[in-house]
Amino acid sequence: MTTASKDRLRLWLRLLGLTRHVDGHLRDKLRLEFKTTLPRFDVMAALSRHPEGLKMSQLSGVLRVSNGNVTGIADRLAEEGLVERVPVPGDRRAMILRLTAAGNAEFAEQASAHEGWINDMLHGISAADARQMAAQLIAVAQAAENKEELDDPSHA
Amino acid sequence: MTTASKDRLRLWLRLLGLTRHVDGHLRDKLRLEFKTTLPRFDVMAALSRHPEGLKMSQLSGVLRVSNGNVTGIADRLAEEGLVERVPVPGDRRAMILRLTAAGNAEFAEQASAHEGWINDMLHGISAADARQMAAQLIAVAQAAENKEELDDPSHA
DNA sequence: AATAAATACTTTAAGATTAAAATATCTATA
DNA sequence: TATAGATATTTTAATCTTAAAGTATTTATT
Numbered sequence: 001m002t003t004a005s006k007d008r009l010r011l012w013l014r015l016l017g018l019t020r021h022v023d024g025h026l027r028d029k030l031r032l033e034f035k036t037t038l039p040r041f042d043v044m045a046a047l048s049r050h051p052e053g054l055k056m057s058q059l060s061g062v063l064r065v066s067n068g069n070v071t072g073i074a075d076r077l078a079e080e081g082l083v084e085r086v087p088v089p090g091d092r093r094a095m096i097l098r099l100t101a102a103g104n105a106e107f108a109e110q111a112s113a114h115e116g117w118i119n120d121m122l123h124g125i126s127a128a129d130a131r132q133m134a135a136q137l138i139a140v141a142q143a144a145e146n147k148e149e150l151d152d153p154s155h156a
Numbered sequence: 157m158t159t160a161s162k163d164r165l166r167l168w169l170r171l172l173g174l175t176r177h178v179d180g181h182l183r184d185k186l187r188l189e190f191k192t193t194l195p196r197f198d199v200m201a202a203l204s205r206h207p208e209g210l211k212m213s214q215l216s217g218v219l220r221v222s223n224g225n226v227t228g229i230a231d232r233l234a235e236e237g238l239v240e241r242v243p244v245p246g247d248r249r250a251m252i253l254r255l256t257a258a259g260n261a262e263f264a265e266q267a268s269a270h271e272g273w274i275n276d277m278l279h280g281i282s283a284a285d286a287r288q289m290a291a292q293l294i295a296v297a298q299a300a301e302n303k304e305e306l307d308d309p310s311h312a
Numbered sequence: 313a314a315t316a317a318a319t320a321c322t323t324t325a326a327g328a329t330t331a332a333a334a335t336a337t338c339t340a341t342a
Numbered sequence: 343t344a345t346a347g348a349t350a351t352t353t354t355a356a357t358c359t360t361a362a363a364g365t366a367t368t369t370a371t372t
Contacts (some may be wrong), residue, residue, distance in 0.1 A: 193358080195357080195359090221358090221359075221360085222359070224361085224362095225358070225359055225360070228357080228359090229358080247367080247368075248368085249366060249367045249368070
């Protein structure tokens with residue numbers, strides 16, 4: 001292919017390498033320090049942003065994972081008393097998932113540690129550089145999404 | 157925490173968001189166009205860079221995944237005749253995994269498509285910007301790794 | 313040579329993930 | 343009011359993933 005194509009491929013491999021590295025470190029930390037996993041953390045983080053809870057389908061939408069996936073994670077979190085399923089008045093098909101008091105307390109500790117781990121790992125980047133790179137990544141992501149709309153107008 | 161810490165956290169979330177987006181798209185494409193998966197592609201890509209083959213342990217080292225993980229993927233690729241296990245002369249514990257002729261041919265097609273998909277998705281970035289960002293990411297990754305050595309000198 | 317320790321790989325158990333099928337319920341239409 | 347279609351969730355089957363345990367073989371020590 002073109003050299004531009006190779007440059008973009010190399011960028012992707014760097015992006016993937018760094019993300020996997022940080023991601024793996026976060027998983028290790030969550031396992032060792034909190035006996036939990038990143039998917040569980042992600043579910044609790046989403047619920048934490050919505051104290052009134054989220055319907056299962058909203059949750060899988062926010063997290064961009066399948067419905068069935070959330071079912072299993074919610075089951076295990078509920079077993080431990082960290083989340084609870086609440087019926088939705090007026091719609092017996094739906095269930096709202098929300099953090100329990102215990103879940104809220106547990107997540108507060110995890111979230112604080114999580115921010116600290118990332119701050120440690122990315123400490124080599126100044127705040128200004130972090131903001132600049134984040135802005136650049138937004139532009140990249142938008143370019144990627146625009147491309148997909150051209151390919152598949154159903155998402156437009 | 158500090159605002160710098162929040163800036164780094166936001167950068168991480170952007171990085172993760174873009175990576176997951178591209179990653180998901182690649183998985184979809186591999187499934188729909190080649191009836192395969194990213195882990196299988198990764199194994200074949202590693203073997204493609206080593207035509208003489210790799211020992212199972214070398215392969216899991218290169219891919220940074222567990223030994224048992226590679227066993228299962230190799231089993232399925234071998235069933236389809238894309239890779240083969242070759243005994244290592246002088247060490248009956250070890251096995252070398254390498255692409256078959258069919259595996260080589262199949263991977264050549266997949267790799268070419270793969271580069272094209274990434275080029276399409278990242279088309280919004282100029283070649284120069286791609287090189288610049290890749291360099292920046294290398295610096296970030298190195299900073300992250302140096303930090304870990306300070307924490308855990310066993311990796312030094 | 314015998315045995316202890318290390319190495320290479322596979323197996324197992326548990327969770328994560330998806331697509332597709334199955335259930336249950338709701339909504340709209342005939 | 344039937345009933346057909348849509349929606350919300352769970353279940354199922356397959357793959358991926360890891361840590362830990364298990365098997366086989368090699369290497370080092372006594």
